[in-house]
């Protein structure tokens with residue numbers, strides 16, 4: 001199955017089970033100042049999870065484009081992208097764990113055809129302090145599913161991720177974690193706002209036995225380890241508690257909220273631990289490799305970053321964002337400029353966006369026609385920003401090359417007068433063998449702080 005087929009299969013699977021497809025929310029919820037971007041499928045549905053009646057009923061399904069700018073530093077690994085699609089199904093006061101978990105199992109192992117023997121799950125380990133019991137019900141359902149498939153169903157209590165890295169999961173199918181498997185607004189059990197729902201969640205992971213555990217991420221491996229051996233492909237959230245002034249009470253109307261990364265499920269479907277090998281990313285990577293004359297094995301990090309950033313930028317433009325110096329526009333600008341910069345480091349030193357952007361927009365011709373329909377605008381916006389940034393880049397690099405040693409003051413000057421971000425200066429300096437003074441970071445930070453103080457003072461007058 002390719003990625004488009006996985007998306008279609010997911011929507012069809014839940015439609016057959018009485019779920020109404022709901023339109024995706026835009027990447028920017030323009031009226032909502034509390035967040036810059038839509039980062040999950042549930043975000044647009046929150047009022048209904050909090051109790052409002054959804055016009056389409058109690059069973060919903062969709063695929064939601066998401067942007068998580070907060071994941072930008074993870075981009076380059078095998079499985080985090082700033083832009084991704086989240087497949088979601090919801091039960092609003094309808095079915096619960098006994099229907100959800102077997103359906104998730106059926107979708108992954110039956111419909112997508114994943115190997116049951118490589119599926120591992122996590123469940124909520126309980127919080128005695130708040131009187132919330134362990135999610136034994138989810139664990140029992142998983143145990144029955146594993147057992148029926150002829151698999152062992154050993155359990156392990158890992159509590160925190162830190163402890164998990166010390167003791168490892170030892171290959172147990174069902175791992176209990178504490179706070180990690182709790183969902184509520186405020187994102188900690190204690191911080192759940194009074195009057196809000198919250199509850200345990202249960203994640204599904206796909207094991208890549210050929211990916212060795214990397215001790216850089218902890219002594220021992222476990223499903224939530226970040227080494228890449230386990231890939232989190234989906235998460236069912238069970239909203240079953242209500243936060244009260246003195247604790248938690250059972251919620252009369254319980255909801256299910258499932259979110260699964262399309263890119264990751266599509267990677268599992270082709271047995272790849274790397275999301276950049278799927279049908280929605282590989283053509284972008286291949287085009288970039290072709291234009292730069294490099295190969296994926298030699299330039300994996302750079303090709304991944306550029307491919308991710310361009311895809312995110314194309315969706316942002318289609319959803320109405322334009323490069324700017326603040327908020328959403330700043331994130332778009334950052335994605336484009338970072339793509340141009342990283343592309344420069346893999347040999348794409350000339351304008352290339354106009355060549356590549358159509359490859360990106362074409363990929364979504366059928367699934368998100370608005371992205372392909374905006375292709376002309378997207379090319380113009382991205383190529384325009386590229387040209388502006390290249391002028392800055394050329395000027396800044398000339399200035400940078402005039403230094404033999406760079407101090408924090410110099411870095412500030414480059415930032416302030418040439419518009420050169422400090423990471424760019426330091427990366428380019430290292431590549432040119434230009435030395436950095438040992439205390440450049442502190443000096444640079446101090447100059448930045450002075451500048452902020454000056455501009456705040458100016459605003460007050």
Ligand code: ATP
Nearest residue numbers: 071079080081082084232233234235259260261264
């Ligand atoms: P991770 O721990 O891997 O960063 P997460 O806990 O942040 O994931 P959730 O918030 O539970 O993920 O999102 C639901 C699903 O969306 C995940 O199971 C995963 O499949 C997918 N997902 C989350 N973040 C990303 C990302 N940056 N890129 C691709 N897919 C993602």
Ligand code: MG
Nearest residue numbers: 180203232235
């Ligand atoms: Mg998670």
